[in-house]
Amino acid sequence: MEATKDWFAHVGSVLASMMFVWAMFRQYFPCELREYFEKHSKRLVVFFYPYIQVTFHEFTGDRFMRSDAYLAIENYLSSRSSTEAKRLKADIVKNNNQSLVLSMDDYEEVSDEFQGVRLRWNSGKTAMKSQATAIKVRNRMRKLYTNNCSRWSHVTFQHPATFQTLAMEAEKKQEIMEDLITFSKAEDFYARIGRAWKRGYLLYGPPGTGKSTMIAAMANLLGYDLYDLELTSVRDNTELRRLLIETTSKSVIVIEDIDCSLDLTGQRRKKKEKEEEGNSTEKDPRQKLEKEERETRSSQVTLSGLLNFIDGIWSACGGERLIVFTTNHIEKLDPALIRKGRMDKHIELSYCSFEAFKVLAKNYLSIDSHDLFATVSELLRETKLTPADVAEHLMPKKFPPDVEFSLRSLIQALEVAKEEAKLKAVKEAEEKEEELTGEPGFVTLEVK
Numbered sequence: 545m546e547a548t549k550d551w552f553a554h555v556g557s558v559l560a561s562m563m564f565v566w567a568m569f570r571q572y573f574p575c576e577l578r579e580y581f582e583k584h585s586k587r588l589v590v591f592f593y594p595y596i597q598v599t600f601h602e603f604t605g606d607r608f609m610r611s612d613a614y615l616a617i618e619n620y621l622s623s624r625s626s627t628e629a630k631r632l633k634a635d636i637v638k639n640n641n642q643s644l645v646l647s648m649d650d651y652e653e654v655s656d657e658f659q660g661v662r663l664r665w666n667s668g669k670t671a672m673k674s675q676a677t678a679i680k681v682r683n684r685m686r687k688l689y690t691n692n693c694s695r696w697s698h699v700t701f702q703h704p705a706t707f708q709t710l711a712m713e714a715e716k717k718q719e720i721m722e723d724l725i726t727f728s729k730a731e732d733f734y735a736r737i738g739r740a741w742k743r744g745y746l747l748y749g750p751p752g753t754g755k756s757t758m759i760a761a762m763a764n765l766l767g768y769d770l771y772d773l774e775l776t777s778v779r780d781n782t783e784l785r786r787l788l789i790e791t792t793s794k795s796v797i798v799i800e801d802i803d804c805s806l807d808l809t810g811q812r813r814k815k816k817e818k819e820e821e822g823n824s825t826e827k828d829p830r831q832k833l834e835k836e837e838r839e840t841r842s843s844q845v846t847l848s849g850l851l852n853f854i855d856g857i858w859s860a861c862g863g864e865r866l867i868v869f870t871t872n873h874i875e876k877l878d879p880a881l882i883r884k885g886r887m888d889k890h891i892e893l894s895y896c897s898f899e900a901f902k903v904l905a906k907n908y909l910s911i912d913s914h915d916l917f918a919t920v921s922e923l924l925r926e927t928k929l930t931p932a933d934v935a936e937h938l939m940p941k942k943f944p945p946d947v948e949f950s951l952r953s954l955i956q957a958l959e960v961a962k963e964e965a966k967l968k969a970v971k972e973a974e975e976k977e978e979e980l981t982g983e984p985g986f987v988t989l990e991v992k
């Protein structure tokens with residue numbers, strides 16, 4: 545009796561030590577190393593184990609469909625399970641008269657014989673490897689959707705832009721990145737405050753300042769899909785609503801050049817036009833009809849339709865979504881569209897600063913400094929060249945790049961731009977003078 549007690553105490557302490565070592569192993573060894581050990585320990589077991597093992601997974605494929613084979617096995621084993629297994633799972637199957645179906649619970653075993661071959665059916669569970677799942681989500685093929693003939697069609701989204709390669713002030717860049725990351729992690733917060741999990745960005749600035757590039761960088765940072773919504777091809781508000789409902793969670797919905805793609809001030813302009821029409825003497829019904837036809841042919845998406853979508857539709861669709869509008873002319877947009885809450889963050893992308901230039905120099909020429917940087921810095925302060933223009937000059941013409949040649953080419957372009965800006969200023973001043981005096985005037989401008 546004493547010996548048995550000792551034996552149990554001994555086994556107990558060995559088991560405890562093993563559990564402790566296993567816990568330490570799980571805690572301190574990286575996932576990959578653990579997987580390596582598990583794989584090789586399984587190989588060792590297989591070496592001594594005489595049976596062949598076949599695994600049927602309950603869910604298959606990317607879409608996590610329930611496997612037909614698994615269901616068939618569950619049905620096949622149903623009667624045997626209820627007699628052999630100690631723990632059973634119960635479920636109601638909806639056929640003509642609802643019936644209770646029993647199947648074996650996880651980690652139960654049922655033996656079977658098929659054409660003289662002995663079989664053992666075991667049920668088990670694979671723990672969801674959250675880390676691996678996160679990596680899978682991040683690395684999954686992301687999609688770029690475009691609306692075409694009232695439907696979304698997609699291609700693989702593979703834009704290489706990142707915030708790291710985006711030319712803009714580091715502080716501003718950091719702020720935007722933090723804003724995006726905070727948003728992507730704020731599901732509970734949005735639920736708690738009772739707001740739909742969405743955030744609106746308005747990117748504005750002259751052409752070639754990186755608006756589209758930033759959108760790609762945003763999608764890459766968060767691992768989201770991109771929906772590039774071409775509003776001019778959307779027939780009406782109903783179609784707009786349908787397209788938006790079809791968007792999936794974890795996506796960026798982009799409407800580029802919002803001022804051009806939609807007559808957002810249409811309501812007001814139409815009113816004004818009507819007033820003018822009322823005053824005008826010309827009332828040709830045929831011309832009127834043609835005008836009406838022209839109007840019907842173009843998109844019937846209205847500002848209110850768009851605003852309704854921004855405010856309302858999101859609540860109905862689960863998951864996070866970013867909506868990004870871009871424009872070259874922020875002043876043309878209706879204030880209703882860009883008020884806070886609809887467009888939460890307004891981001892100005894502007895002409896190339898010296899800090900932005902340094903990012904481009906690093907990207908294109910792999911340099912952090914150069915003797916010519918001081919000249920570039922001074923010229924950039926006096927000119928308005930977009931990052932796209934600067935990038936064009938920094939683009940190496942051969943490999944390895946001729947750094948000096950590229951920088952001199954940029955300096956030359958900056959000097960030309962500076963000269964043009966001066967001439968423009970003179971011309972504008974002359975025109976102003978002419979307006980004031982009514983006579984052609986001239987202005988002298990002292991140039992250093």
Ligand SMILES: Nc1ncnc2c1ncn2[C@@H]1O[C@H](COP(=O)(O)OP(=O)(O)OP(=O)(O)O)[C@@H](O)[C@H]1O
Binds near residue numbers: 710751754893
């Ligand atoms: N801030 C930037 N950082 C890095 N590259 C930039 C930046 N701005 C422009 N570029 C370069 O210039 C090209 C044009 O930029 P992009 O299409 O993003 O400009 P945009 O602001 O969207 O212009 P548009 O208003 O005409 O649509 C890009 O392919 C990119 O190579």
Ligand SMILES: [Mg+2]
Binds near residue numbers: 755
């Ligand atoms: Mg663009």
